[in-house]
Amino acid sequence: MRENKLLFLIIISLMLSCMNTSPNKEKIFQKQYLESATKQLSGLLKIAEKENRNPRTVQKNGEIHWTKKSFDWTEGFFPGSCWYLYEFTNDAKWKNAAEKFQAQFEDHKNLTTNHDLGFIFNSSYGNGFRLTKDEAFKQVMITAADSLLSRFNPVVGCIKSWDTEKGWQSKRNWKFPVIIDNMMNLELLFEVSKLTGNSKYKNAAIMHANTTLKNHFRDDNSSYHVIDYDPETGAVRSKQTAQGFADESSWARGQAWGLYGFTVCYRYTQDSIYLNQAKKIANYILNYPGTPKDGIPYWDYNAPNIPNEPRDVSAATVTVSALLELDKYAQESYRLNIDKIISALSSEKYTAKLGENNNFILKHSVGSIPHNNEIDVPLNYADYYYIEALLRYESL
Template sequence: MKKIILGITVLALMGSCRSGQKGDLPGARELAETLDPLREQAVKHRKIPRTIDEAGQVKWTGERYDWTEGFWPGVCWILFDQTGDEKWKEEAVASQEQFVAHKDLTTDHDLGFIFNCSYGKAYQITKEDRYKEVMLDAASSLVTRFNEKTGCIQSWDVGDNWQGKRGWEFPVIIDNLMNLELLFEASELTGDPRYADIAVKHANTTMKNHFREDASSYHVVDYDPLTGKIRSRETAQGYADESAWARGQAWALYGYTMCYRYTRDKAYLEMAERISGFIISHPNYPDDGVPYWDFDAPDIPEAPRDASAAAIMASAWIELSEYSEGDYLQRAHTVLETLSSDRFRNRRGEGYFLLRHSVGSIPHGNEIDVPLVYADYYYLEALERMKKISGE
């Protein structure tokens, strides 16, 4: 019965999109046309785009490790898969080869973001073993950061950096849930359970320690690496330690929905449902579905919106609609309609990226109210998922 209701809902939603009404969702070729100038710049400079600078020009990732570097090739793989245009595949391959050596780094946790969104997409689409091998190397590097005492993968190394100045010893951020998909994939591809076992331990520890009674998430939990005891619960990118940073809530929603996909553990499904309930019932969550950068920002309704958090939520809700009763698909569609409107989406010639109005880190004064490559990635992923769930 659920599948029948879901099918009717999807057909109704997609029908409204095709009817030419306000809020139509764009197709892949239209989006590819919008991003083609950015692709041309990336080819010309042989660099990976991240955002724009104050002059409105493309800001590139550096030659050093950058947690966002995998999203641009991921965007290109999605557009290649949706359009069949080889130039997107060529750019995907060329851009991800620039950071392939980072698969062996053991100094940060974002290998899942980087390699699952790039080489993972490549393998998913092409089934070429060369991409799988890079994924597995990255997964092997990532698990070196797991600590049995804490039951977690360490997020940031601490030393002579801003993380060290916070006094942390073993910080774990809610974002880290997103890196677990690489580990689940590694176990499925190899038959070796150790990757998934570590992913499950991390997910379980995070579920126990990162969430408040209302299912909102702290950003950072710092552990004692020798005893596993919690030292503090804080924020790095949110408004305050006890506030609900919007993108953090999005990572949590997406992360536990993804964990349920791989494990079918109902505890993860229930966690995703609870997180969703917090988001949609919050009095500061706008009707149009695009959250303020923090649910507790003091200057709401003047506070910046975060299109990146909205895109992540939309993609997660589409998947969650396949597992759970509720209006998750309608929620996702509302978000996508808003993001596809003139307020949030660029057309060709209006800007290099697809979406405007994302927020990187207000406490760091970094990337505020600008396009961000990962917002585009999850927006495209959500649109792709919506298309697939409709059977088109």
């Protein structure tokens, strides 16, 4: 009897010991993952500096595809990754690289023809200002926010995503398309409002978030990709997709954009409506019955040939980074899902070996299958949000 009791106490002691050391072990792993990411991107940096161009992905012929000098919605992510690695290593080479590569598109702060200025300038100049307090970076952010704000329509209550006069968008009969991705541009407006004390940026961001909350989500808390509005009345004209499988399907990265965007809205406003929406989206993503056990989703939750469909690692990186922030605000804990996704992303299945994958960190992302573009390739924004997630975990 006494032996059984002693055995029981030993077992309980071992269990408690494991529980107490597990978080520390996880943090050790995250640091190792960051160190590996630093080594891998060092190789990409050497190539980028030689070419003096911003890397985006890998082409079908195996060569690096560089961002367009005229404009590319992904151009902020590589310098953003450099800023994050500077934050992690305190090595000036990453700071110098970030400054060099973001300077290549600084003039794009004046563009009023696209909604992606938040993506571009918050990931690059935003991180740069956060880490250096360089006033010149701050001014770039303000100018970019003003350009972004020029696309805001108070009747609709949203920032227009795409112009529809030319290109493939002109064939869709849209008047004022708003995509769920646009939630990611609000962080720049919130941050500039905080930096300047001018509420016009924050007010527009709140109106956009509220309109999106009203019209973009289905009863199961999945999101449409594109809502087209009448710019004169604000009425919804149609609910469609551009990068998903079908209008009524759930495009995986779109769900991640929504989760991240509403979590950011809560950070800046402390309005529980945004926290509740983020939790609802997280619940949809994490409990979707068709998602593989490792938590890396197929490119669309309703893709027709599952399980023979490409996974989208970029959707997983955005999701896990958002969950790490949401975990700080919600009463629910997302740590088990966070650990699962990061462990999967950091495995050999999704993380490239040193020197392979053209020195991008992660494999198996999807840009846009309907456009037959960037399918099962590395993407600079998958690497960016992966590094961001690891840094967020490191700071827990």
